[in-house]
Amino acid sequence: MKKVAIVDTTFARVDMGRYASDRLKSCGTGFTISRRTVPGIKDLPVAVRQSFQGGADLCMVVGMPGRAEYDKVCAHEASTGLILAGVLESKPVIECFVFEGEASDGKELETLAKRRAEEHAENAYAMLFRPQDLARKAATGQRQGFADAGAVRATR
Amino acid sequence: MKKVAIVDTTFARVDMGRYASDRLKSCGTGFTISRRTVPGIKDLPVAVRQSFQGGADLCMVVGMPGRAEYDKVCAHEASTGLILAGVLESKPVIECFVFEGEASDGKELETLAKRRAEEHAENAYAMLFRPQDLARKAATGQRQGFADAGAVRATR
Amino acid sequence: MKKVAIVDTTFARVDMGRYASDRLKSCGTGFTISRRTVPGIKDLPVAVRQSFQGGADLCMVVGMPGRAEYDKVCAHEASTGLILAGVLESKPVIECFVFEGEASDGKELETLAKRRAEEHAENAYAMLFRPQDLARKAATGQRQGFADAGAVRATR
Amino acid sequence: MKKVAIVDTTFARVDMGRYASDRLKSCGTGFTISRRTVPGIKDLPVAVRQSFQGGADLCMVVGMPGRAEYDKVCAHEASTGLILAGVLESKPVIECFVFEGEASDGKELETLAKRRAEEHAENAYAMLFRPQDLARKAATGQRQGFADAGAVRATR
Amino acid sequence: MKKVAIVDTTFARVDMGRYASDRLKSCGTGFTISRRTVPGIKDLPVAVRQSFQGGADLCMVVGMPGRAEYDKVCAHEASTGLILAGVLESKPVIECFVFEGEASDGKELETLAKRRAEEHAENAYAMLFRPQDLARKAATGQRQGFADAGAVRATR
Numbered sequence: 001m002k003k004v005a006i007v008d009t010t011f012a013r014v015d016m017g018r019y020a021s022d023r024l025k026s027c028g029t030g031f032t033i034s035r036r037t038v039p040g041i042k043d044l045p046v047a048v049r050q051s052f053q054g055g056a057d058l059c060m061v062v063g064m065p066g067r068a069e070y071d072k073v074c075a076h077e078a079s080t081g082l083i084l085a086g087v088l089e090s091k092p093v094i095e096c097f098v099f100e101g102e103a104s105d106g107k108e109l110e111t112l113a114k115r116r117a118e119e120h121a122e123n124a125y126a127m128l129f130r131p132q133d134l135a136r137k138a139a140t141g142q143r144q145g146f147a148d149a150g151a152v153r154a155t156r
Numbered sequence: 157m158k159k160v161a162i163v164d165t166t167f168a169r170v171d172m173g174r175y176a177s178d179r180l181k182s183c184g185t186g187f188t189i190s191r192r193t194v195p196g197i198k199d200l201p202v203a204v205r206q207s208f209q210g211g212a213d214l215c216m217v218v219g220m221p222g223r224a225e226y227d228k229v230c231a232h233e234a235s236t237g238l239i240l241a242g243v244l245e246s247k248p249v250i251e252c253f254v255f256e257g258e259a260s261d262g263k264e265l266e267t268l269a270k271r272r273a274e275e276h277a278e279n280a281y282a283m284l285f286r287p288q289d290l291a292r293k294a295a296t297g298q299r300q301g302f303a304d305a306g307a308v309r310a311t312r
Numbered sequence: 313m314k315k316v317a318i319v320d321t322t323f324a325r326v327d328m329g330r331y332a333s334d335r336l337k338s339c340g341t342g343f344t345i346s347r348r349t350v351p352g353i354k355d356l357p358v359a360v361r362q363s364f365q366g367g368a369d370l371c372m373v374v375g376m377p378g379r380a381e382y383d384k385v386c387a388h389e390a391s392t393g394l395i396l397a398g399v400l401e402s403k404p405v406i407e408c409f410v411f412e413g414e415a416s417d418g419k420e421l422e423t424l425a426k427r428r429a430e431e432h433a434e435n436a437y438a439m440l441f442r443p444q445d446l447a448r449k450a451a452t453g454q455r456q457g458f459a460d461a462g463a464v465r466a467t468r
Numbered sequence: 469m470k471k472v473a474i475v476d477t478t479f480a481r482v483d484m485g486r487y488a489s490d491r492l493k494s495c496g497t498g499f500t501i502s503r504r505t506v507p508g509i510k511d512l513p514v515a516v517r518q519s520f521q522g523g524a525d526l527c528m529v530v531g532m533p534g535r536a537e538y539d540k541v542c543a544h545e546a547s548t549g550l551i552l553a554g555v556l557e558s559k560p561v562i563e564c565f566v567f568e569g570e571a572s573d574g575k576e577l578e579t580l581a582k583r584r585a586e587e588h589a590e591n592a593y594a595m596l597f598r599p600q601d602l603a604r605k606a607a608t609g610q611r612q613g614f615a616d617a618g619a620v621r622a623t624r
Numbered sequence: 625m626k627k628v629a630i631v632d633t634t635f636a637r638v639d640m641g642r643y644a645s646d647r648l649k650s651c652g653t654g655f656t657i658s659r660r661t662v663p664g665i666k667d668l669p670v671a672v673r674q675s676f677q678g679g680a681d682l683c684m685v686v687g688m689p690g691r692a693e694y695d696k697v698c699a700h701e702a703s704t705g706l707i708l709a710g711v712l713e714s715k716p717v718i719e720c721f722v723f724e725g726e727a728s729d730g731k732e733l734e735t736l737a738k739r740r741a742e743e744h745a746e747n748a749y750a751m752l753f754r755p756q757d758l759a760r761k762a763a764t765g766q767r768q769g770f771a772d773a774g775a776v777r778a779t780r
Contacts, residue, residue: 010298013308037290046242081239083393086358106308123351134349142322152418166610169620193602202554237551262620395705398670446661454634464637464730478766481776505758514710549707574776
C-alpha cells in the first residue's frame with residue numbers, strides 16, 4: 001500500500017486539493033491519501049518533509065500564488081524549498097501551482113486550477129504505479145491545465 | 157506542553173513580536189512562549205535553528221524589510237534561509253514579514269503590521285493545536301493583514 | 313560496467329532522450345543505460361538523486377523549458393536543484409536544456425535539440441571514459457548545439 | 469571565554485575589520501578576537517564555516533561590494549552562502565556589507581563603512597553577552613551606518 | 625605537501641587553467657597541482673566536491689561565461705553551487721570567472737583572462753601558504769584582472 005500526501009493552503013482560492021484527491025482516487029487503487037492544509041505556499045516545504053518522514057511515498061502540493069511581483073518571489077522560494085525537501089528525502093514532490101494572473105476571471109481560474117490539479121494527480125499516480133505511461137509520453141509536449149503543446153512537427 | 161519561539165528584530169519599526177505574543181496567548185493554553193530579538197531579518201534563520209535545537213516546536217519570526225530594492229533582496233535571502241532551517245529541522249516556521257512599502261504612512265503600517273502579526277499568530281496556534289481549523293479554511297483565499305480574497309466564485 | 317541514467321520529461325517537445333541514448337551507444341561500450349521519464353524539469357533533481365542511489369555513475373538529464381518568463385524561473389530552480397543533487401551525491405550531472413525560444417520554428421528546434429543532446433552525450437561519455445578528450449578541448453570554446461565559438465585568437 | 473572571528477577581504481576599500489575589532493574591544497571583555505582576510509566576499513562563507521569549526525562562537529564578516537550589477541549578484545551569492553554556513557553550524561554570523569554605490573565620494577564611504585562596522589560590532593557583542601539589550605531595542609527601527617529609522621509613530 | 629586542484633572548462637575561450645597553473649608554480653613550492661576539465665561552469669561544483677574528496681586542500685576553478693542573459697544565470701547557478709561545495713567540505717574554492725562581455729575584443733579578453741587567472745592563482749597560493757600576505761592587503765581595494773581600486777582616500 002503506497003501513501004500519497006496531498007498538502008494544500010488556506011491562501012488558495014480554488015479547492016485544488018479536493019480536485020487532486022478525487023482524480024487520484026479515480027486513477028486506481030493500492031494507495032492511501034492523507035490530506036493536510038498549511039497557511040501558504042512557503043509552508044509547503046516543511047510539510048512535505050514531515051509527510052515523507054511520516055511515511056509518504058509521494059507528496060503532491062497544490063498552491064495558488066497571487067498576482068503581485070512579491071507573490072512570484074514567494075513561489076520561487078517555495079519551489080526551491082520543495083526541491084530541497086524532495087532531494088533530501090529522495091522522494092518525488094509533484095508541485096501544482098496556479099498563478100492567479102494566469103486566468104482573466106474567476107471562472108477561468110476555477111477551470112484552469114481544476115484541470116491542472118487533475119492532470120498533475122494523474123502524473124502522481126503514474127509516477128508511483130505506471131512509470132511506463134510517463135515513458136510513453138516522453139517528449140510529447142504535455143501541459144497541465146492547458147492544451148498540450150504536442151511534439152514538434154519539424155516542417156521538413 | 158508545546159514550545160513556541162517568537163523571534164523579532166531591532167530593525168522593524170512596529171512591535172509585531174508583542175502583537176504576535178499577545179494574540180497567541182489569547183488563542184488558548186498548552187504552550188509556552190520564548191522571545192528573542194536579533195538585529196535584522198538575515199539573522200533569523202540561525203536564530204530559528206537554534207530555537208528548534210533548544211526544544212521549540214514551532215518558530216514564528218516577524219520582520220519588517222525596508223522600501224529599497226536591496227531590502228527585497230535581503231528578504232529573499234532571509235526567506236530562503238528560513239525555509240532551509242525549517243526543512244533541516246523538519247519543524248514549522250511561520251514567517252511574518254511586512255514590507256515598509258506596503259503602507260503609505262505610519263498609521264497604516266502600524267495597523268497592517270499588527271493585524272498581520274495577529275493573524276499569523278492564529279495560524280501558528282492552529283498548526284500546533286487545531287490543524288482541523290486550517291483544513292476547514294483550505295482554499296478559502298485567506299490573507300494576513302488585508303481583507304481575505306475569499307474563494308473564487310466562478311460566474312457559471 | 314558503468315551505469316548511465318538518462319532522464320527526460322513529458323513536457324519536452326523533441327525526443328532528446330532518444331538522441332542522447334543513441335549517441336551514447338555509438339560512443340563506445342562498457343556501460344549500461346537506464347531510461348526514465350518524469351513530468352517536467354522540476355522533477356529532475358529528485359529523479360537524479362534516486363538514480364545515483366540506485367547505482368548510476370552519471371546522470372544525463374534532458375529538458376525543454378518553454379518560452380514564458382515563468383519557464384525561465386522553473387529552469388533556474390531545476391538547475392539549482394540538479395547542482396544540489398550532484399554535489400550531495402558527488403557524481404556528475406550532465407544537464408541538457410533547450411529553451412523553446414532558442415529556435416524560430418519547429419524544424420530549427422528539432423535540429424538544435426538533437427544536436428545539443430548528442431553533443432552533451434559525447435561529453436557524458438568523455439567524463440566517464442575519456443577525460444583526456446575533455447582536457448584536450450580545454451578552453452577551445454566548445455558549444456553544444458551551435459557552432460563552437462572556438463578559442464580566442466588575440467589579434468596581436 | 470568566548471571567541472569572535474572577524475573576517476574581512478582584500479577587495480574592500482575601507483578597513484572595516486579594524487573598526488569592527490576596535491569597537492568590539494571597547495564593548496567589554498570576556499572574549500578573544502581572531503582576524504582573517506580572504507580575497508573577496510564570495511570566499512567568506514567557507515571562512516566562516518572554518519572559523520566555527522575552529523571554535524568561534526560568532527563570526528563577523530565585513531565586505532564592500534562594488535557598484536556594478538554583477539557585484540550585487542556576488543553579494544547575493546555571498547549572503548546566501550553565509551546564511552547556509554550559519555544555519556549548518558547553528559551559530560550567528562553578523563554580515564556587514566557596504567556597497568560602494570551607497571556613498572557619493574570617498575569621505576562618505578569611509579564614514580559610512582566605519583559607522584556600520586562599529587554598530588554591527590555592537591550588535592555582535594550584544595548577541596553574545598547582552599541579549600537583553602537587543603530585546604530592549606526590538607522594533608525600534610535600528611539602522612547600521614545611517615540614522616535610525618525609529619519606531620513608527622502612528623498618527624492617531 | 626598540499627594539493628591544489630585546478631578545474632577548467634571546454635566552454636572557455638582562453639586557456640586560463642594553464643595561466644593559473646603556471647603562476648601557481650612560480651609562487652613557490654610545497655604543493656602539487658592536479659588538472660581536470662569539465663564541459664561547462666555548471667559542472668564545476670561537482671568536480672570541486674570530488675576533488676576535495678580526493679584530497680585537494682584548495683580548488684581553483686576557471687570559467688568563461690558567455691555574453692547572453694542566460695549565461696549570467698548559469699554563472700549565478702554555478703557560483704551558488706561552488707559556495708555550497710566549499711561550505712560542505714569546509715575548504716576554499718577560488719572562483720575565477722571572466723565574462724566574455726567584460727572585454728571588447730579577443731585581445732582584450734585574452735589579456736584580461738590571463739591576468740585575472742594569474743592574480744587569483746596568487747591568492748590561492750597566499751590562502752594556503754601566506755595568509756599574512758592577504759592580511760597585509762586587507763581593505764586595499766584589490767582587483768583581479770583590472771587595476772586595483774585601492775584603499776579609499778577620504779578627502780578630509
